[in-house]
Amino acid sequence: MSSLKIAIGSILLRNPLILTAGILGTTFSSLNRCYAAGFGAVTTKSIGIEPREGYANPSVIYIPEIDSIINAVGLANPGYITYGQELKKIDSEVKYIMSIFGSTPDEFQLIIKYIQSRNLVNPPKAFELNLSCPHATKGGISVGTDPEIVYEIVKGATSVSRIPIWIKLTPNITDIKSIADAGVRGGATGIVAINTVKAMLIDITTKKPILANIRGGLSGRAIKPIGIHAIYDLYEYLGAKTPLIGTGGIWNWQDIIEYILAGATAVGMGSLLFNYNNLELSVNKLITGIKKYLETQDMSISEIRGLAHEHAQI
Numbered sequence: 496m497s498s499l500k501i502a503i504g505s506i507l508l509r510n511p512l513i514l515t516a517g518i519l520g521t522t523f524s525s526l527n528r529c530y531a532a533g534f535g536a537v538t539t540k541s542i543g544i545e546p547r548e549g550y551a552n553p554s555v556i557y558i559p560e561i562d563s564i565i566n567a568v569g570l571a572n573p574g575y576i577t578y579g580q581e582l583k584k585i586d587s588e589v590k591y592i593m594s595i596f597g598s599t600p601d602e603f604q605l606i607i608k609y610i611q612s613r614n615l616v617n618p619p620k621a622f623e624l625n626l627s628c629p630h631a632t633k634g635g636i637s638v639g640t641d642p643e644i645v646y647e648i649v650k651g652a653t654s655v656s657r658i659p660i661w662i663k664l665t666p667n668i669t670d671i672k673s674i675a676d677a678g679v680r681g682g683a684t685g686i687v688a689i690n691t692v693k694a695m696l697i698d699i700t701t702k703k704p705i706l707a708n709i710r711g712g713l714s715g716r717a718i719k720p721i722g723i724h725a726i727y728d729l730y731e732y733l734g735a736k737t738p739l740i741g742t743g744g745i746w747n748w749q750d751i752i753e754y755i756l757a758g759a760t761a762v763g764m765g766s767l768l769f770n771y772n773n774l775e776l777s778v779n780k781l782i783t784g785i786k787k788y789l790e791t792q793d794m795s796i797s798e799i800r801g802l803a804h805e806h807a808q809i
């Protein structure tokens with residue numbers, strides 16, 4: 496059977512399946528477990544400066560009619576100092592990405608420098624900058640919606656980091672390409688798209704918004720076409736040289752192929768895991784599906800990347 500090995504810049508993975516940030520990434524044990532189940536890499540929960548409890552419950556709701564999740568967990572995390580201890584317990588063979596967030600370039604730099612100063616036996620393979628936090632001094636706008644701020648943050652991060660810097664993009668913006676462009680100019684060597692899509696639900700009996708935080712973000716099956724569109728745009732704009740990690744709504748191996756045809760090098764998966772009771776079996780099923788597809792096409796995983804762009808011309 497064909498190999499699914501891929502390279503995201505200098506990072507070599509056994510397959511393109513990456514556990515996305517925020518789902519099962521809070522403890523070392525769940526990261527170890529996901530990697531053992533077959534993922535090519537796993538991503539930590541996004542970690543910031545201060546410990547955050549996050550928003551009150553209900554904060555995560557499954558919507559069965561559309562196989563999707565609406566959440567407003569509010570970047571709950573233990574803070575970078577406590578999390579530094581957690582990282583020490585990640586198994587040595589586990590390839591992981593550390594997701595971090597902040598409100599200013601300094602905050603991102605502080606976390607990167609601290610983690611690097613820990614001299615971890617198994618350090619992260621990349622820092623993924625989650626750009627969804629509100630900017631400290633710009634009236635609550637999300638840092639990821641302003642190209643200038645993105646450039647400053649990424650430039651600051653790459654200037655202190657010894658490992659690759661990836662950025663995670665929000666779809667809640669008019670032109671995702673301008674943000675990606677700012678990130679690449681700042682030195683990002685991987686782009687993860689997309690984060691959750693702004694959403695909300697109302698209970699018609701109580702007439703109340705369902706999430707305690709009122710507004711939240713949608714993930715899962717309903718957002719796949721939005722993710723595919725983002726990756727297609729980014730590949731068209733940036734070309735094949737920038738690795739893209741297609742994320743959003745992956746539910747089966749066919750969705751993974753679709754992202755790769757749109758231009759993704761690898762894929763992120765999260766909400767799907769809420770449905771898994773046998774993680775290992777399910778990850779294996781995805782891998783077998785991809786391998787069989789590649790065999791029927793008589794092509795390698797890198798050969799099918801971005802093919803939808805060529806076929807769009809036919």
Ligand SMILES: Cc1cc2nc3c(=O)[nH]c(=O)nc-3n(C[C@H](O)[C@H](O)[C@H](O)COP(=O)(O)O)c2cc1C
Nearest residue numbers: 515516517541625689690714715743744764765766
């Ligand atoms: C409960 C929950 C928590 C999340 N936490 C984070 C996070 O900490 N950092 C981040 O970058 N994305 C976070 N996300 C977004 C996911 O990483 C991913 O981008 C999004 O869910 C789309 O992928 P999916 O449809 O496969 O879940 C979270 C999503 C959910 C559902």
